[in-house]
Amino acid sequence: xxxxxxxxxxxxxxxxxxxxxxxxxxxxxxxxxxxxxxxxxxxxxxxxxxxxxxxxxxxxxxxxxxxxxxxxxxxxxxxxxxxxxxxxxxxxxxxxxxxxxxxxxxxxxxxxxxxxxxxxxxxxxx
Amino acid sequence: xxxxxxxxxxxxxxxxxxxxxxxxxxxxxxxxxxxxxxxxxxxxxxxxxxxxxxxxxxxxxxxxxxxxxxxxxxxxxxxxxxxxxxxxxxxxxxxxxxxxxxxxxxxxxxxxxxxxxxxxxxxxxxxxxxxxxxxxxxxxxxxxxxxxxxxxxxxxxxxxxxxxxxxxxxxxxxxxxxxxxxxxxxxxxxxxxxxxxxxxxxxxxxxxxxxxxxxxxxxxxxxxxxxxxxxxxxxxxxxxxxxxxxxxxxxxxxxx
Numbered sequence: 001x002x003x004x005x006x007x008x009x010x011x012x013x014x015x016x017x018x019x020x021x022x023x024x025x026x027x028x029x030x031x032x033x034x035x036x037x038x039x040x041x042x043x044x045x046x047x048x049x050x051x052x053x054x055x056x057x058x059x060x061x062x063x064x065x066x067x068x069x070x071x072x073x074x075x076x077x078x079x080x081x082x083x084x085x086x087x088x089x090x091x092x093x094x095x096x097x098x099x100x101x102x103x104x105x106x107x108x109x110x111x112x113x114x115x116x117x118x119x120x121x122x123x124x125x126x
Numbered sequence: 127x128x129x130x131x132x133x134x135x136x137x138x139x140x141x142x143x144x145x146x147x148x149x150x151x152x153x154x155x156x157x158x159x160x161x162x163x164x165x166x167x168x169x170x171x172x173x174x175x176x177x178x179x180x181x182x183x184x185x186x187x188x189x190x191x192x193x194x195x196x197x198x199x200x201x202x203x204x205x206x207x208x209x210x211x212x213x214x215x216x217x218x219x220x221x222x223x224x225x226x227x228x229x230x231x232x233x234x235x236x237x238x239x240x241x242x243x244x245x246x247x248x249x250x251x252x253x254x255x256x257x258x259x260x261x262x263x264x265x266x267x268x269x270x271x272x273x274x275x276x277x278x279x280x281x282x283x284x285x286x287x288x289x290x291x292x293x294x295x296x297x298x299x300x301x302x303x304x305x306x307x308x309x310x311x312x313x314x315x316x317x318x319x320x321x322x323x324x325x326x327x328x329x330x331x332x333x334x335x336x337x338x339x340x341x342x343x344x345x346x347x348x349x350x351x352x353x354x355x356x357x358x359x360x361x362x363x364x365x366x367x368x369x370x371x372x373x374x375x376x377x378x379x380x381x382x
Contacts, residue, residue, distance in 0.1 A: 048227030050262045052304045053347040056381050057164030073304040076264065078229035101165040101193050105227035 040088070043081045043116045044095055045107025050075070058102040065090060065098070070120050078107075081116045154314050155343040155356045155375055157292030158258045159269045160234035162222045163190030168382040169198075177373030181205040182213075194222040214245040224259070235259035238273065250279035260294070267296035267310065286321035286334050307348045314341040316358065320367050335365015343375075350381040 049055050055073050062071050062082055066089070071082040084090050092109045099106035110116075153159030163169055169188035176182060186200040200216035217240070224235040236259070242252035256273025272291040277284070296312035315338070322334035343356025355376040360369035 045229070047229055048225070048232035050230055050232055050264055050302075051310075051347070052302060052306075052308045052349065053352050053381065054161070055304055056350040057167055060167070060381075061164065075302050075304050076230070103162065103164045103193050104232075105225075107229070 040084050040090070041081065041112045041115050042084065042090060042095070043079055043108075043110045043112070044099060045079050045109070046099055046102075047078065047105040047107050049073075049078055049104055054103065058099065058104065061098045061102045065094075072117060072120050074117075083115070154269055154271070154292055154294040154312060155345075155354050155377065156314050156316050156341045156358055157269065157290075157294055158220075158238055158256065158271045158273070159294075160220075160222060160236035160258045160260055162194055162196040162220055162236065163188055163381070165190050165193045169379060170382070171377055171379045173375065173377040175373060175375040177371045179207050180373075186216075194225075196220050212245060214249065215243045217241045217243070220258075231261065231263040233259070233261045238271075240273075244279070248279075248281065250277035250285060252277050256290075264302060265298055267294070267298075267312070269294040269296075282326045284324040286323045288321065289319045291317045291319075304349075307346060310345045312343045312345070312356070314343055314356070314358075315339075316341060316370075318367070318370075320365075332366050335363060335367035337363045337367045337369055339370040352379040352381075353377070354379070 046055075046058060049058065052075060055075055058080060059071055059073060062068055062080060065082075065084065067084045067086050068082045068090075069085065071080065073080045095109050096106045153161050167188075167190040169190075171184075171186045171188070173184040173186070174182070175184075182202060182204045184200055184202040186198055188196055188198040190196050196219065198216075198218040198220075200218065202213040202216065204211050204213055218238065220236050220238045222234055222236040224233075226233040235257070238254070238256040238258060240252075240254035240256075242250075242254070244251045252275050254273050254275045256271060258269065258271035258273075260269030261267065270291075270293050272289065275288050275290065277287055279285070292314060294312055294314045296310050298308070298310050300309060302308045317336065317338050319336050320334045323330045337360065339358050339360045341356050341358035343354065345352060345354045347353075353376070355374070357372065357374050358370060359372045363369040
């Protein structure tokens with residue numbers, strides 16, 4: 001009798017473990033995979049950027065890029081990052097022009113399928 | 127005397143090619159700096175200034191024609207002892223012809239022209255040609271400027287032209303972050319040399335001279351909004367010019 005009870009409890013625990021692990025497998029994880037496949041992350045080094053007021057011009061120019069989201073500017077480290085989704089025509093040449101039009105000098109430009117910063121502040125996510 | 131308007135336009139055009147900017151962003155409040163607006167950017171300002179019974183309000187709008195060339199229109203109004211007057215339309219332009227960019231630092235030099243249209247027959251048309259440059263970094267700032275104002279007036283009395291020059295030093299007391307308010311403190315040194323005036327072509331000996339003043343100023347920005355303010359105090363003079371009266375100035379500026 002006791003053995004049957006133990007077997008039922010063990011079975012129940014197993015079912016619960018399986019049930020609660022399913023959403024991670026079929027819910028969140030695939031979404032992260034999808035994001036990394038269809039989104040492109042861009043990092044642009046910007047020389048001459050020393051004040052937030054002037055950097056606003058860079059943000060405004062970057063917003064002109066189709067599909068550009070999560071634009072993040074780091075003045076201390078001198079770069080801007082953003083994510084582009086869907087089909088886009090983002091090229092290094094186009095980004096060079098954007099930085100120059102904003103009044104700065106472009107440095108290295110890097111593309112990646114992974115974000116360049118660990119966490120973007122919530123208010124920047126759009 | 128032939129009205130010099132056509133000459134003024136030619137001078138402005140000639141001076142305009144190859145120069146850039148007006149007072150923007152982290153720049154001197156009483157002087158000018160080399161900053162230009164980003165291409166396609168608009169910058170409306172509203173400025174209030176005053177000393178004693180004098181109160182001045184100025185509306186202005188800047189536009190970035192190219193990444194190096196900005197034009198600005200200004201409309202100043204003055205209230206003095208309950209008398210309200212329009213001080214004439216000002217047209218400025220700034221052209222940045224030199225820039226050196228490094229991570230977190232920029233050095234720039236710009237040429238500036240300003241045209242002050244006359245109000246009535248007794249005020250002169252003024253053309254101001256100037257040069258300004260400086261360095262802006264994450265911690266320290268410095269700027270210089272020099273501008274010569276030539277006055278044209280169809281009258282027997284010709285006020286002396288003047289040369290204005292400034293030197294500004296600034297620092298940022300707190301580490302800057304694009305998403306937080308940013309404060310920069312400046313100390314501006316301002317000098318003015320006024321040439322002697324002329325009456326019917328004859329030099330007025332007891333006119334003209336030098337005057338110097340100091341102005342602690344600040345700039346507080348948050349993203350595309352900037353508030354600047356300061357107080358100018360006259361320090362010294364020589365010759366027959368007045369020492370600048372202590373006055374205040376505040377400017378609210380947007381970048382759109």
